[in-house]
Amino acid sequence: MEDKDRAPPDPATAGEFVGNSSWSLSVDDSDGSHFFSGDRDGTMFGDIGWDLVPDRIGASEGSLPPVQTGSIEQAPTSSYRSNNQSVSSSSSEDPPEKSTVSEEKPPEIPSKSKKKGQKRIRQPRFAFMTKSEVDHLEDGYRWRKYGQKAVKNSPFPRSYYRCTNSKCTVKKRVERSCEDPTIVVTTYEGQHCHHTVGFPRGGIISHEASFTGQFAPTMPQFYYPIQIPTESNTCTTTVSQPSQPHNDHKAGRLSRATTAVSDASPPQHPTDEGLLGDIVPRGMRSREERNI
DNA sequence: CGTTTTTGACCGGCGC
DNA sequence: GCGCCGGTCAAAAACG
Numbered sequence: 001m002e003d004k005d006r007a008p009p010d011p012a013t014a015g016e017f018v019g020n021s022s023w024s025l026s027v028d029d030s031d032g033s034h035f036f037s038g039d040r041d042g043t044m045f046g047d048i049g050w051d052l053v054p055d056r057i058g059a060s061e062g063s064l065p066p067v068q069t070g071s072i073e074q075a076p077t078s079s080y081r082s083n084n085q086s087v088s089s090s091s092s093e094d095p096p097e098k099s100t101v102s103e104e105k106p107p108e109i110p111s112k113s114k115k116k117g118q119k120r121i122r123q124p125r126f127a128f129m130t131k132s133e134v135d136h137l138e139d140g141y142r143w144r145k146y147g148q149k150a151v152k153n154s155p156f157p158r159s160y161y162r163c164t165n166s167k168c169t170v171k172k173r174v175e176r177s178c179e180d181p182t183i184v185v186t187t188y189e190g191q192h193c194h195h196t197v198g199f200p201r202g203g204i205i206s207h208e209a210s211f212t213g214q215f216a217p218t219m220p221q222f223y224y225p226i227q228i229p230t231e232s233n234t235c236t237t238t239v240s241q242p243s244q245p246h247n248d249h250k251a252g253r254l255s256r257a258t259t260a261v262s263d264a265s266p267p268q269h270p271t272d273e274g275l276l277g278d279i280v281p282r283g284m285r286s287r288e289e290r291n292i
Numbered sequence: 293c294g295t296t297t298t299t300g301a302c303c304g305g306c307g308c
Numbered sequence: 309g310c311g312c313c314g315g316t317c318a319a320a321a322a323c324g
Contacts, residue, residue, distance in 0.1 A: 145297055147316060160315070164296090173315090 127187040135159065135174050135184055141192060143172065154178035168193050 136143070136159070143161035151158045156176035163170040170190040177183040 148298075149314065152313070
């Protein structure tokens with residue numbers, strides 16, 4: 001089953017990033033995720049939902065800024081406030097056998113009751129806004145849907161997916177913007193501890209695949225400035241309609257645009273790192289690379 | 293037949 | 309304390 005995660009991405013479902021210059025800040029407190037933007041070509045702007053992950057990924061490397069720059073608020077998800085909870089930061093270095101949720105639950109716990117007393121540690125999250133007709137964008141990994149809930153203030157349900165790799169705890173939420181139904185908001189949580197398959201389009205695979213594949217369904221080719229909707233909070237999506245032809249979603253990814261809201265501190269200087277540099281926090285990247 | 297999706301129920305956190 | 313809500317579980321159904 002492990003290898004199923006390597007199923008080739010389906011071009012038909014992969015979306016395109018939406019990126020561009022001049023982004024405005026948008027905060028989504030509805031779930032602790034934060035979207036923020038950068039300000040330059042291809043710069044990633046992103047969301048960050050470092051919901052109190054104590055020893056956040058890459059913390060050791062000291063490159064993962066706690067996103068609390070400027071007006072960007074820190075994830076308020078108090079529910080996961082784990083004071084000193086030693087979280088084996090689900091980094092890919094120590095494949096977290098469900099580490100995040102530290103399943104070392106008391107034996108008496110039947111089924112539905114998750115380990116009581118143990119607070120869940122949420123992992124860093126990255127959100128992407130994708131202009132797509134399909135909800136579930138292909139990103140190179142295989143996901144299993146484990147739930148769907150109606151979202152308050154939104155006519156569209158939110159779907160919950162989990163990486164099918166048994167050792168991978170990455171999850172993702174997919175929902176449509178209530179403002180613009182054509183926009184799909186995908187939020188990734190955690191990091192894959194395995195690789196994904198490369199993209200035929202060429203590019204992004206290699207040592208950084210696991211990361212890019214995780215946060216970038218498909219590398220952007222077209223960027224569109226948009227503001228992240230805050231769903232239950234503000235739902236104020238503003239999409240600069242791309243001048244791209246809206247092709248059949250089955251036919252090509254070009255019909256989709258994705259706005260990546262990645263985590264990491266405010267975009268520094270993408271420079272030579274290209275898109276990846278925009279999306280992937282330096283710290284995480286180095287980690288990934290080292291890890292591979 | 294194995295895997296994925298669907299869906300109602302359950303659980304825990306938060307606000308009032 | 310209670311109700312709301314987001315997130316997850318798990319049995320059953322659907323699918324390939």
